[in-house]
Amino acid sequence: GNSVTQMEGPVTLSEEAFLTINCTYTATGYPSLFWYVQYPGEGLQLLLKATKADDKGSNKGFEATYRKETTSFHLEKGSVQVSDSAVYFCALRTNAGGTSYGKLTFGQGTILTVHP
Amino acid sequence: DGGITQSPKYLFRKEGQNVTLSCEQNLNHDAMYWYRQDPGQGLRLIYYSQIVNDFQKGDIAEGYSVSREKKESFPLTVTSAQKNPTAFYLCASSGSTSTDTQYFGPGTRLTVL
Numbered sequence: 001g002n003s004v005t006q007m008e009g010p011v012t013l014s015e016e017a018f019l020t021i022n023c024t025y026t027a028t029g030y031p032s033l034f035w036y037v038q039y040p041g042e043g044l045q046l047l048l049k050a051t052k053a054d055d056k057g058s059n060k061g062f063e064a065t066y067r068k069e070t071t072s073f074h075l076e077k078g079s080v081q082v083s084d085s086a087v088y089f090c091a092l093r094t095n096a097g098g099t100s101y102g103k104l105t106f107g108q109g110t111i112l113t114v115h116p
Numbered sequence: 117d118g119g120i121t122q123s124p125k126y127l128f129r130k131e132g133q134n135v136t137l138s139c140e141q142n143l144n145h146d147a148m149y150w151y152r153q154d155p156g157q158g159l160r161l162i163y164y165s166q167i168v169n170d171f172q173k174g175d176i177a178e179g180y181s182v183s184r185e186k187k188e189s190f191p192l193t194v195t196s197a198q199k200n201p202t203a204f205y206l207c208a209s210s211g212s213t214s215t216d217t218q219y220f221g222p223g224t225r226l227t228v229l
Binding site: 004034036041042043044045046049089091103104105106107108109 | 120122156157158159160161164174206208217218219220221222223
């Protein structure tokens with residue numbers, strides 16, 4: 001079956017530090033990959049996505065590249081801010097029909113705390 | 117503004133009672149989903165619906181029920197059969213194709229007393 005593994009947290013950084021959150025996956029076929037962010041007490045917001053190998057998703061200074069050869073989709077940001085403190089979820093979706101329609105498989109989430 | 121609303125934000129229930137969580141969307145999306153989130157875990161799919169009057173079980177459907185009588189609404193009932201119902205519940209929706217992104221509501225935190 002499909003699975004997503006994220007680096008364990010929590011991750012604690014100082015403002016302006018470089019961020020990497022590792023994400024690897026196991027899936028059949030050619031999945032689409034996503035990063036979602038969840039701020040305290042809120043729902044998930046889509047941060048970025050990539051739908052095919054070598055695609056780079058980017059948004060708000062965050063980037064992730066779909067690496068098929070290493071089955072990875074690591075999230076990076078060059079300079080984090082206090083406002084980036086949140087939980088980050090990596091997810092995949094296999095674009096198959098039938099019972100797999102639109103189903104997202106999530107990693108366990110990584111808590112990021114950024115200090116001033 | 118288009119979006120997904122969930123109500124209430126916080127819900128308390130006594131053991132043995134059924135409770136219904138509301139989810140409404142005005143994005144004109146065909147597909148809707150319910151997820152459960154527990155501390156330190158990713159989201160797990162409870163039920164999903166691709167079109168009105170049709171829905172499918174997800175990975176953890178036992179103790180839950182849903183209905184989809186209108187395109188805009190997908191309420192979730194947590195029944196007394198659910199052994200451990202205290203959790204954060206998230207509703208999502210997406211367009212009609214399997215390549216559409218899922219968008220999430222703000223969630224409902226259910227606590228069983």
